[in-house]
Amino acid sequence: MDMTALYRISYGMYIVGAMDGQRPVGCVINTCMQITAEPVTLAISVNKDNYTHAVIEKTGLFGISVLSEQTPAPVVSVFGFRSSKEYDKYSVCSHELVQGVPIVQDNTCAGFVCRVKGSHDMGTHTVFFAEVVDAVQGKDLPPMTYEYYHKVIKGKAPAKAPTYQKEVKENQPVSTPSNYVCTVCGYVHEGSLENEPSDYVCPVCGVPKSKFRPA
Ligand SMILES: Cc1cc2nc3c(=O)[nH]c(=O)nc-3n(C[C@H](O)[C@H](O)[C@H](O)COP(=O)(O)O)c2cc1C
The missing domain is CATH 2.20.28.10 (Rubrerythrin, domain 2)
Incomplete structure (x- = not known):
């Protein structure tokens, strides 16, 4: 099996955020896709060890910020590699609460407010299915793709990302x-x-x- 074939699957780059009481928490995900049009439903895959996972499970509500190519690299790194358990990630960017969920403002293309409708246990990850209850346009900038993040920003994905592959030169x-x-x-x-x-x-x-x- 040639695992590099998986690199041909395209993704976007997102921050999924939720409210832990009064505190916004969140992390980078590349696994977000629209799965139905009526109602508009998104699916996301979140590692069970991520702090954000527990908060989404508890509140049943999350926000998706669609990152653009202009999203500052440190925002991606902090949200993608540190944990909200020990770090206030929203101190590195501006954000807005839209219907009670945090949406990142720094060059974000769009934001969605999502209410969890169901989930599927996939072992290491939970796939959440959520209805989009609000949508806002952001900056008119090209959305960041997973490929752009790897090839242009030269970023890495941690082991908790569902699409992680060990790099062997x-x-x-x-x-x-x-x-x-x-x-x-x-x-x-x-x-x-x-x-x-x-x-x-x-x-x-x-x-x-x-x-x-x-x-
Ligand atoms: C490029 C990239 C893609 C990622 N994709 C996912 C993903 O789809 N699902 C996931 O659970 N974690 C993903 N991660 C990992 C989380 O962002 C990371 O584990 C984060 O530190 C969790 O933070 P938290 O503990 O505050 O929730 C990704 C990270 C990066 C950098």
């Missing part, structure tokens, strides 16, 4: 000890960090050198 060991990996977003710095200036920051998520570990 041909003719190279899986990890080269002289490389350094950002512990926040997974960006790999090829070679030592010694020659980088002391104020070097991760080009993807902006954290300092101290957040890097040998790969």
Whole structure:
């Protein structure tokens, strides 16, 4: 089976958000699709270990922010690699509450308010089916695709993403000890960090050198 064939499946990039009491929480997902027109229903796949999962289960309500190509990379990294359990992710972007769910404002193309109608247990993930109860237009910008995120932003997907695949470079060991990996977003710095200036920051998520570990 050639697993690289899976790279040919297209996705968009989204932030799914929900309210944990008075606190907005959320995470990046690429698995969001419209599955029926009447009523307008979306399906999303969320890892059970994600903090956002528990909040969606509890409240039955979530917001989808459609990210654009102009969405700042640190917003994607913070929402895609950190957990709302220990970090206030909405401090890195502006957001608006639309019918009680958070919608990210920084160059977002569109927002949807979704009420959970059902779910399916898929082992590691739950697939939520939700009716769209409100929809708002955002900035008139091209939506970010999963391919754009990988190829242009050079972003990675963590193991919790349903579409995660381990990267193996041909003719190279899986990890080269002289490389350094950002512990926040997974960006790999090829070679030592010694020659980088002391104020070097991760080009993807902006954290300092101290957040890097040998790969
Ligand atoms: C490009 C990308 C795509 C992702 N897609 C999904 C997804 O479809 N479903 C999912 O559960 N997690 C996905 N993730 C992982 C979550 O965003 C990540 O586990 C996040 O840290 C969870 O945050 P939380 O604990 O605050 O919910 C993705 C991450 C990235 C960077």
